[in-house]
Structures are given as structure tokens and as C-alpha cells.
Amino acid sequence: MSLRIAFMGTPEFAARSLATIAGAGHEIVRVYTQPPRPAGRGQEMRKSPVHALAEAFGIEVKTPERFREADVLEDFASLDLDVACVVAYGQILPLEALEAPRLGCLNLHASLLPRWRGAAPIQRAIQAGDEVTGVQIMQMEEGLDTGPVLMSEIVPIAPDDTAGSLHDKLMETGAELWPRTLAALERGSLQAVAQVDEGVTYAKKISSAEARIDWSRPAGEVCDHIRGLSPFPGAWFSLDTQKGAVRVKVHFAEPEKGEGEPGEALDDNLLIACGRGAVRLKRLQREGKGVMGADEFLRGTAVPAGTRL
Structure with missing residues (x-):
């Protein structure tokens, strides 16, 4: 027997889950996603x-601007769904939508x-220096990510993980949770575990204002900040050149021993002083250019010792 499903999602992270659910043989009667954008x-x-x-x-696709509209909700309820699977959809579902499918709405x-x-759990985990994270499928409630957890998988965060590489790991691991979860849902064997009230943190959306590197922070925190914003939006500093200031x-980056004024180049090879310790810049991207290693960057843009970033 297969479940009658609506899938809701938008980015690449969600598309991988859609492919896995479709491959498991369930009947996906409709997909909801954000409207096309420039x-x-x-x-x-x-x-x-x-x-x-x-x-x-x-699969039929709908792209409502507002899921809360009465006609959208009425149409959704008419689908006679067993369950809705939600992955990074980009809209908050009202209670009427959460209660419309026979078995409710599940979120990865x-x-x-x-x-x-909240909105940016991958980036915030790296920025905070977390050593582990994971993916979970939960039963959706009206609160922001407050529902009971139905399935879970732990994923270590490697020292060289960026937001991009961790995104890909979690995307694959999360997609593989869906067949197990939906099979257990069919059997009626899912065990819902309520979230505890302790240890709650919120992953607020990444703002452009926070992307500039603050060299006054300890070297480890600077490295975590850089990894958490790579590849997008990218942590940056301003560098004065003969043609004016450019954004890099x-x-x-990796932490190293070193001491100097925060933002000061301690050698000619991109060792930059921080509030405590220093960082060696390893991969950089000048405005209008692609990402390159430190050696290639320095061949085109010198950063001699004593330069202040």
C-alpha cells in the first residue's frame, strides 16, 4: 500500500527529498513550492x-503566494491526503493546513x-562551533519547529566542513529518512518524542550585515564564522589596493599561532591577527572573480606584512 502525499518544498535541499519519496513508490498527488523568482x-x-x-x-505543481488564502486551503483539503511532507517550503502553514491530511504534516x-x-540551522551550528548536528522529521504544530520528533539521524560536523559541505551531507541523510518514516507511518509504528524545554536555541536568518569579518574575535570563532557563511553569502573583509578598496x-581559514593588532597581516602569506591568536586564509574570492587558493590569490593581489584589513 502507498500513501497519498502532497510534497511542499523549494530549494535543492528539498528536491533531494522529493526524489527519494517518489522513488519509494508513494502517490505524490501534488507539489507545492514557491513561485518562480527573477x-x-x-x-x-x-x-x-x-x-x-x-x-x-x-506531478502537478501549485505555487501560491500565500498558503493562508481561503481558496488555497479549500483546494488543499479537497486532495484527501494521508500526509503532507514538508522540506524548506518557505511559508508558514496555518492550523487548517496542518490538520487537513489524515495523518497531519511532517517536516524535515x-x-x-x-x-x-528556525531558518538557518546549518549555518548557525557551524558558527557556534558545534561538533555534531543532524536531521529530524517531526510532526508539525503551529509553533516554530516545536513538534514531537518522529525520526532522527546524527551527523558529525568535521573541522573542515563549511555550510555548503554540511548542507550536502544533511540533504542526503535527511532524504534517506523519508522512506523509513513513511513506512513506519503506514504501519502505525512511529514513536513521537516530545521536545524538551531545555537547550532551545534559534537559528535566525543570516543577514548581510553580519557577513563582515570581525577580526577582534578569537581566531577559532573567526574560522567558524567564515565556514558558516561559505559559500553564501560569504564572510568578507575590505582590502585597500592601488585601484581603491575591494571586497574579498x-x-x-585555519587558526594558527600569532599575535598582533586585530586585522593586521603578520606575514606575506595571509596570516591575519585576531583578538586572540591568528588565522591563515586558505580560500578567497575577490570581487568579480572565482574562488581560489591563497597562492593563486596572492599572485594577483599582494597582502604584505603590516597590511590592515
């Missing part, structure tokens, strides 16, 4: 990764709840 240099309207994949699978979240509820993004 993207790229030409600002052409672009469908989301979930939208494109759903069309390739021949990229953290070990109640740590890092840093995609990876």
Missing part, C-alpha cells in the same frame, strides 16, 4: 529546484531539536 544577471524568472523536478516527474529539519529551531570573501 534570478541571474538577466533576472529571468526561474522555477525552484523542486518545481523543475516535479514537472520532470509529471536540519538540526537536532530543540537546538537551532574568505571561504576557508
